[in-house]
Amino acid sequence: MIALVRFRLSGFLRTGRALAPVLAGLLALGILYGGGRAEPAEAYGVSAVVLFPVLAWQTKILLDAEPDVQRRLSLVAVGPARERAAGLLAALTAGLALIVVALAVPWLVGGVATPTGPGDRPIVVGLALGLWAHLLALPAAVALGGLASRAITRSAGYGVAVLALGVVLALVLGISGPALGWLAPPLLPTARALTGPIPPVTGVLLTGWALVWAAMLLAGYAQSRRRRA
Amino acid sequence: MRLEDVWLRYRRGGPWVLRSVTVEIAPGEAAVVLGRNGAGKSTLLQLAAGILPPARGRVDGRPAVVGWVPERFPAGQPFTVQGYLTAAARMRGLSRIEADKAVRGWVERLGLGPFQCVRLPQLSKGTAQKIGLAQALLRPPGLLVLDEPWEGLDAAARELVPEVVGEVLAAGGRVLVSDHRGETARLPGAREWTVADQTVTERVPTGERAMVVVELAIPAARVADAVHRLRAEGHHVLRVRGHDAPPPVTRLVSGAAVEESS
Numbered sequence: 001m002i003a004l005v006r007f008r009l010s011g012f013l014r015t016g017r018a019l020a021p022v023l024a025g026l027l028a029l030g031i032l033y034g035g036g037r038a039e040p041a042e043a044y045g046v047s048a049v050v051l052f053p054v055l056a057w058q059t060k061i062l063l064d065a066e067p068d069v070q071r072r073l074s075l076v077a078v079g080p081a082r083e084r085a086a087g088l089l090a091a092l093t094a095g096l097a098l099i100v101v102a103l104a105v106p107w108l109v110g111g112v113a114t115p116t117g118p119g120d121r122p123i124v125v126g127l128a129l130g131l132w133a134h135l136l137a138l139p140a141a142v143a144l145g146g147l148a149s150r151a152i153t154r155s156a157g158y159g160v161a162v163l164a165l166g167v168v169l170a171l172v173l174g175i176s177g178p179a180l181g182w183l184a185p186p187l188l189p190t191a192r193a194l195t196g197p198i199p200p201v202t203g204v205l206l207t208g209w210a211l212v213w214a215a216m217l218l219a220g221y222a223q224s225r226r227r228r229a
Numbered sequence: 230m231r232l233e234d235v236w237l238r239y240r241r242g243g244p245w246v247l248r249s250v251t252v253e254i255a256p257g258e259a260a261v262v263l264g265r266n267g268a269g270k271s272t273l274l275q276l277a278a279g280i281l282p283p284a285r286g287r288v289d290g291r292p293a294v295v296g297w298v299p300e301r302f303p304a305g306q307p308f309t310v311q312g313y314l315t316a317a318a319r320m321r322g323l324s325r326i327e328a329d330k331a332v333r334g335w336v337e338r339l340g341l342g343p344f345q346c347v348r349l350p351q352l353s354k355g356t357a358q359k360i361g362l363a364q365a366l367l368r369p370p371g372l373l374v375l376d377e378p379w380e381g382l383d384a385a386a387r388e389l390v391p392e393v394v395g396e397v398l399a400a401g402g403r404v405l406v407s408d409h410r411g412e413t414a415r416l417p418g419a420r421e422w423t424v425a426d427q428t429v430t431e432r433v434p435t436g437e438r439a440m441v442v443v444e445l446a447i448p449a450a451r452v453a454d455a456v457h458r459l460r461a462e463g464h465h466v467l468r469v470r471g472h473d474a475p476p477p478v479t480r481l482v483s484g485a486a487v488e489e490s491s
Contacts, residue, residue: 003319010316014307067303072280073364076297077320080279227240229280 004078004086009093012062018094021058025051025098026105033111040112041121044130045194047102048137049174049187053167055138058098059091059145060163071151072229084225087149088218091142099134103127129198133190136210140170140185143217152224185213230254230277230372230403235286237276246272248427250286256371259394259404259416264424270407271300271376273424277405278374292371292403294321300376302361304349310336310360311345317364328367335363339386354381366393373397375406391416417442446472 012018028050033043066074075083106112115122121129146152148163173180174188181189186209193202231253238245246269254260262270275281276288278297306313311332318328336342339359344352349360358381365373378390394404394416406416421432447455456466 003316007316007320011307067305069299069301069303070306072275073297073299073303073317074320075280076278076295077317080282226282229275 001078001082001086001089004074004083005090005093007074008062008066008087008090012065012090012094015065017061017065018058021054021061022098022101024057025054025102028054029102029105030109033106033109037111037113039115039120040106040123040126041129041133041194043106043112044103044126045133045191047106047130048133049171049191051098051102051134052137052141052170052187053163055095055098055141056145056148056163056167058094059142060148060159062091062094063087063146063149063151064159068150075229080225080229084222088142088146088221091145092138095138095142099131099138102134103130129194132203132207133194136190136206137185137187139214140187140210140217143214143221144170146221147217147224151228152221154228182209186210230290230292231288232277232283233287233289235276235283235288237272237281237283245427247276247424247429250429252422252429252431254403254405254420256401256403257398259398259406259419260422261416261419262405262407262422262424262429263409264407266409268424269427270409270424273422273429274374274376274405274407277372294368294370295372295374296365296368296370297374298361298365298376298378300380302357304352304357304360306349309346309348310341310352313349313360314363314367318367321368323368331367332363335366339363339389355383355386358382359386362390362393366397369400369402370397371402373402373404375404377407377409379408379410442467 029047032046032050071083074086078086112126115126144163144166148159148166150156150159153159153162170184170187173184174186186206190206190210193206232250235247235250236245237247250273252260262273264270272281274297276283277291278295279288279291280297308316314332314336315328318331319325323331336345339362341356341359341363344356349357352360358378362375362378365375373394375390375394379387382390394406397404404419406419422429423432445455452469456469459466
């Protein structure tokens with residue numbers, strides 16, 4: 001299965017398709033950090049929200065880079081379950097790479113303020129919270145990208161529609177407040193929580209919420225792929 | 230391996246492509262899948278290979294290693310011949326050394342040596358088809374599924390398909406071949422599955438009457454003795470010729486047909 005993950009990542013990189021989402025991500029982060037300096041954790045919280053559609057789109061591009069017949073050849077070689085898992089693993093790996101870039105960017109463009117007062121969080125804590133926020137967004141983004149991939153939607157139009165609808169729903173439901181917020185992965189609640197001190201309970205709740213959503217979306221992907229080779 | 234009352238359609242509520250199909254193939258057996266364009270030959274093959282799951286019914290006893298040669302090899306991929314085949318071998322669980330060995334063997338056998346460092350999109354259709362054949366054989370398959378394997382292949386490579394099929398069968402594998410051009414005269418003794426009206430009907434080979442032509446090379450001095458012995462064992466000696474210019478196998482097969490009918 002690792003061989004298939006490597007094969008897909010190298011196909012994704014060699015076709016040059018990897019470039020588009022990275023550029024889109026950099027553009028979005030550039031706009032985000034162009035506004036001025038912010039406290040690291042707070043900035044990273046917003047960065048994770050901004051990156052969510054980019055990560056989902058990157059997943060769709062990665063999964064769609066392989067011709068349909070090659071996907072079937074890979075399926076025959078490793079079996080259906082591993083074929084699906086390998087695609088998701090490749091997307092998670094590419095997503096992690098983009099997250100590393102996203103964590104580094106604000107330091108390069110001077111988008112973050114170093115702690116000055118005794119009440120500020122140390123840089124390491126800010127970085128760790130930023131990584132946590134991005135990691136919460138990644139699985140749901142990968143699952144959404146998978147649901148929008150050509151293997152499931154079969155046409156470019158439906159694919160874009162699923163992607164756009166998923167992103168809009170995640171953001172709108174997140175903005176709408178606690179009543180409907182649980183109907184989407186906790187992107188905005190995480191960003192909001194990062195503006196102030198986070199009690200451990202909130203952290204655990206947000207993590208659990210994100211994991212439940214990721215599990216549901218990934219199960220949906222696996223189920224949809226069952227009838228679509 | 231057995232397909233038991235298998236039904237298949239591409240989407241819920243769509244038309245059935247295959248209905249209540251029950252077929253069976255034993256180790257060492259080959260089956261030729263015949264039928265019009267669009268009858269469902271490729272669908273049946275992909276069902277057998279495990280690519281398409283049946284909507285109803287089940288597929289039992291599919292071997293662990295399956296080789297599938299698609300009708301058209303997807304050449305639009307950013308890899309060289311060598312890189313692609315090595316990746317395909319690694320995917321099938323071969324170690325780096327085993328993979329290199331398997332790739333080298335098939336590259337040599339299929340005459341892909343000069344193309345080793347060529348990128349897949351630059352290959353001609355026939356050469357790309359050979360890559361499709363090679364990737365299915367990197368690990369000896371328990372089930373080899375060939376979708377129109379003769380399409381686009383040159384004369385030399387065409388002869389190779391029955392040879393490879395013979396090897397897979399000899400190793401106890403099963404082989405499914407689809408064909409709409411009658412090339413399957415090259416696979417004597419195979420079962421015949423005809424796909425029509427969403428179902429599959431089988432014509433069992435007529436056991437004793439199925440004939441195969443075997444070419445032998447014998448020292449000229451001993452030819453009379455050898456022919457006499459073969460005839461004594463009940464074999465039908467078609468003719469004796471010089472060893473210098475071997476004619477293509479097809480002529481011999483059609484020769485056998487003429488011989489039988491006359």
